[in-house]
Amino acid sequence: MSPLPPAQTVTLRGRRPRDLPVLRRWLADPQAEWRKWDAPYFHAAATTASLLAYVEQLERTPTRSDERVIDLDGECVGMVNRSQEEPAGGGWWDLGILIYDPAHWNRGIGTQALRLWVTATFDETDAHVLTFTTWAGNTRMIRAAQRLGFQEAARIREARLVDGVRYDSVRLDLLRREWTPPGPPPSR
Ligand SMILES: CC(C)(COP(=O)(O)OP(=O)(O)OC[C@H]1O[C@@H](n2cnc3c(N)ncnc32)[C@H](O)[C@@H]1OP(=O)(O)O)[C@@H](O)C(=O)NCCC(=O)NCCS
Numbered sequence: 001m002s003p004l005p006p007a008q009t010v011t012l013r014g015r016r017p018r019d020l021p022v023l024r025r026w027l028a029d030p031q032a033e034w035r036k037w038d039a040p041y042f043h044a045a046a047t048t049a050s051l052l053a054y055v056e057q058l059e060r061t062p063t064r065s066d067e068r069v070i071d072l073d074g075e076c077v078g079m080v081n082r083s084q085e086e087p088a089g090g091g092w093w094d095l096g097i098l099i100y101d102p103a104h105w106n107r108g109i110g111t112q113a114l115r116l117w118v119t120a121t122f123d124e125t126d127a128h129v130l131t132f133t134t135w136a137g138n139t140r141m142i143r144a145a146q147r148l149g150f151q152e153a154a155r156i157r158e159a160r161l162v163d164g165v166r167y168d169s170v171r172l173d174l175l176r177r178e179w180t181p182p183g184p185p186p187s188r
Pocket residue numbers: 001034037038039097098099100104105106107108109110111112133134135138139140141143144147
């Protein structure tokens with residue numbers, strides 16, 4: 001794993017019009033490597049169709065607070081999102097994250113983006129508990145969430161079929177009282 005050079009800065013921000021070509025390129029490509037990791041158990045054709053509809057919706061609508069761009073030194077490299085589990089107002093939010101280019105994986109960018117997203121979600125909502133939903137083959141997702149304090153909350157054994165192999169479905173959770181917000185950067 002090549003660590004992120006210290007000069008590189010990860011931030012979360014609203015979507016800008018100049019992000020749209022990047023989003024379209026990565027989301028509309030059925031061969032993109034990320035598709036093998038983000039819910040690969042769904043039927044590829046249906047995923048492609050819903051992603052194309054999603055890109056078109058992004059192109060027509062302004063940015064929203066429940067969805068942000070992951071910005072690496074001014075470049076859009078992925079997105080985070082969140083949605084409330086029903087009923088709205090019940091205090092349970094499910095989070096999502098996607099970094100498009102495998103060249104950016106395993107360098108700590110996901111962990112940094114997740115830390116910002118968890119902090120923002122606890123700051124901006126009444127969330128009592130946050131979850132991530134993934135599958136046992138997605139070690140990067142599980143490790144990055146665990147590093148921030150998420151714990152395994154549910155494991156549905158052999159529930160997901162990926163390339164002919166059965167994997168457990170995994171849900172991770174974090175309570176508000178367990179979260180330690182990041183402190184200010186060390187003074188020099
Ligand atoms: C999941 C994702 C957001 C994680 O972001 P990332 O920047 O790659 O993750 P990080 O580098 O911050 O952390 C990855 C962790 O997994 C660990 N890891 C990676 N491969 C591993 C393996 N085979 N075995 C054990 N640990 C592994 C890394 O060592 C690191 O842990 P550490 O920091 O404790 O060393 C990113 O890889 C991604 O977008 N993937 C494609 C889409 C996706 O899977 N989205 C999630 C859908 S639920």
